[in-house]
Amino acid sequence: MLSNNPEICLQATGLTKRFGPRVAVDRLNLEVFRGEVFALLGPDGAGKTTTLRMLSGILAQDEGQARLWGFDTLRQARQLREHLGYLPQSFGLYDDLTVAENLNFYADLCRVPRAQQRQRLPELLAFADLTPFQDRLAAKLSGGMRQKLGLICTLVHRPRLLLLDEPTSGMDPVSRQEFWFILHELLKTGVTIFLATPDMDEAERAHRVGLMHQGRLLVAESPQALKEAFAGELLELRTPDLRAARRILTGQPYLRQVLAMGDRIVLTVDRAEAAVGLIEQTLRQAGVTNVQISETEPGLEDIFVQIMRRQEG
Ligand SMILES: Nc1ncnc2c1ncn2[C@@H]1O[C@H](COP(=O)(O)OP(=O)(O)OP(=O)(O)O)[C@@H](O)[C@H]1O
Ligand SMILES: [Mg+2]
The missing domain is CATH 3.40.50.300 (P-loop containing nucleotide triphosphate hydrolases)
Incomplete structure (x- = not known):
């Protein structure tokens, strides 16, 4: 109607x-x-x-x-x-x-x-x-x-x-x-x-x-409501050993998603604060120590990818 x-x-x-x-x-x-x-x-x-x-x-x-x-x-x-x-x-x-x-x-x-x-x-x-x-x-x-x-x-x-x-x-x-x-x-x-x-x-x-x-x-x-509906929080990770870091982090159970984005890796986690220590520890144990991790806001692109994956999954 x-x-x-x-x-x-x-x-x-x-x-x-x-x-x-x-x-x-x-x-x-x-x-x-x-x-x-x-x-x-x-x-x-x-x-x-x-x-x-x-x-x-x-x-x-x-x-x-x-x-x-x-x-x-x-x-x-x-x-x-x-x-x-x-x-x-x-x-x-x-x-x-x-x-x-x-x-x-x-x-x-x-x-x-x-x-x-x-x-x-x-x-x-x-x-x-x-x-x-x-x-x-x-x-x-x-x-x-x-x-x-x-x-x-x-x-x-x-x-x-x-x-x-x-x-x-x-x-x-x-x-x-x-x-x-x-x-x-x-x-x-x-x-x-x-x-x-x-x-x-x-x-x-x-x-x-x-x-x-x-x-x-x-x-x-x-756009604001889309951002608020984004499940999880986002972290950006930068390191000279980008490829190694990505390989090590992919599949870690506390990471919802690991995405390579040019010069950085974008990680979706449940809670940023709790995840940073775990990520640093995982990488350190594998010999990657020079890392910078910062929290970031999801953009429409991140939201789009998440919603698309949810529909496909
Ligand atoms: N006249 C047409 N005959 C056959 N297929 C068509 C026709 N017009 C559109 N399509 C197909 O329908 C789908 C949607 O096309 P549409 O042009 O609406 O997309 P769009 O979102 O505007 O893309 P773009 O960003 O490239 O402009 C595409 O797969 C396209 O190939
Ligand atoms: Mg068009």
Whole structure:
């Protein structure tokens, strides 16, 4: 049953999409609330884009239902589109048109009356800091500027809900910061944002994060709640004898998990305080003495791995 709660602006129940034998999205149940930023986080091929395409009414699901602002994505796609801004993974800008011409084009496409365009389009350009570049060909824009232009093209009809597919992929940190600044400005105007990302750091900026793996939504929680639900505590171990240390520690009964991460080993233990002495002792007995162990906070990546293992086990 779909609810009538006005605070729920996106609701999916049992949403499923198959491509031949492959289940791209598997019985997705999800609610997104008005005014929140929800990040769908998952590796390549997890089913993020397929989810967004179904939610935007572009792709028909095989099973289940989705409603956005009460509109059914299949039966009321046209009405839905008036409230929706969808930024696909590769947004179709016209390289041979200028920044302003691209924006005009999308405003016409969305049937924004010319009188409104005259007021709104300069505002959007200013909003994205693109006014000085309005006569530049889209082909000559940097990656970050292209994404900003793509974003404002999806805003021409003043949507209440944005679906953004990996909006900052490939951006440098400064452009990404700017892009998020713009998203926060939009939030202040009451817009709700649903975005897909493969990037843990990006997902941390959202109010809630949904972890998606092989078409299934494993969990949807705030980053803080995910961290608190992490079972155990984490230790980081550094030593010049990294490989030896890893070999010795693997399989020790008091370690839940031993993971090599570049220049360090990350250990999951029940209680950090009790484990440090045991680890040092084990290593010392095997002749490894030069070790530094410190406690660390679990990141979304650690949490993701743990939840995935739990599902598989
Ligand atoms: N049109 C299609 N035809 C056949 N298979 C498809 C199609 N679109 C997606 N798939 C498959 O469905 C699965 C989910 O793909 P999807 O693009 O939704 O993942 P994603 O999470 O967006 O990945 P990425 O991070 O690479 O964008 C993948 O296995 C993909 O190969
Ligand atoms: Mg994708």
